[in-house]
Amino acid sequence: MTLKKTAAGVILLTMMVTGAACSSEPKNTASPAPTASAAASPQATAETQDAVNMKGYIAARIAQEKAGFLFGEAKSKDDKPILNPIAADSKEKAVKFLSSYFDSAMADKLAAHYLTDQKADGAIVTNAAAFFPTNLLTTTKADITFDAANTADLVKFTTKDGVTYSTKKVDDKFIVTDAAKK
Template identity: 65%
Template structure:
């Protein structure tokens, strides 16, 4: 469904751009081919609201990945273990989460969840959540975005008073702080 919406949105956008180009006033002098080829592409500006949503969505995805890694797989006796599909120990867990969390959070987060106890070859995980509230239970209407947000840093607070900070690293938002 999301792929269909994305494709439909791209189609509408391309039609709008084409329509705007066709409806503009015509210049009587034809531009030279060299001028047309050398024109630099226009940079698209993204609104702060869109950037804020990217930071919020990145935080939600990061939380989903934490749940997947530490609260989904169970041992034969029913205890939660590190999900062996994604990681087997602290280092591989950090590597897995590094696509969603800033390096400054990885040690604290992984050390909170992975215990020294094992069930067979798998490490048991801490049942207590690292997070004070569940961002997955929030709606975007319940989020208050910081007025000082920028294109590279998005900070927001949930209705429960938990503040998330996401920062752009390599054109992707990563969670850098939760308090």
């Protein structure tokens, strides 16, 4: 019995030593000198306008999804659409939530469109009619035409059904400033 314990102990000790030796990084005293490309800034090339356009489009899709979450996802016991209590329980909180995705004027327009004076189950009843003239969540890049005058800070695009969305960069991310059928 003690021979088995001793053998097991020796095997365990061998595995621990081997594991420790294998897991430690090899010591390399002759490290290569950094190359010129490694010394260059991490963003040596400018972002293409196509990439910027996609960021604006994706930001608008996310913003529309968040508005749907806030105003159309929750239902009262009698199946009325209500302001999502997870994100907000007042107009001010709803506008604050939306301000991460929309500029302040657009967030106010959304709140004015969706919020009613009615209450159900202690929550504000929301307008079931969609604010946005088209659902971006059902579109693809092929359904979008980007404005030729777009810049690194402003992206406009039009859907195939004629709705123009405008986004602008604020604090290194895009927010929606307008959505209108032309």
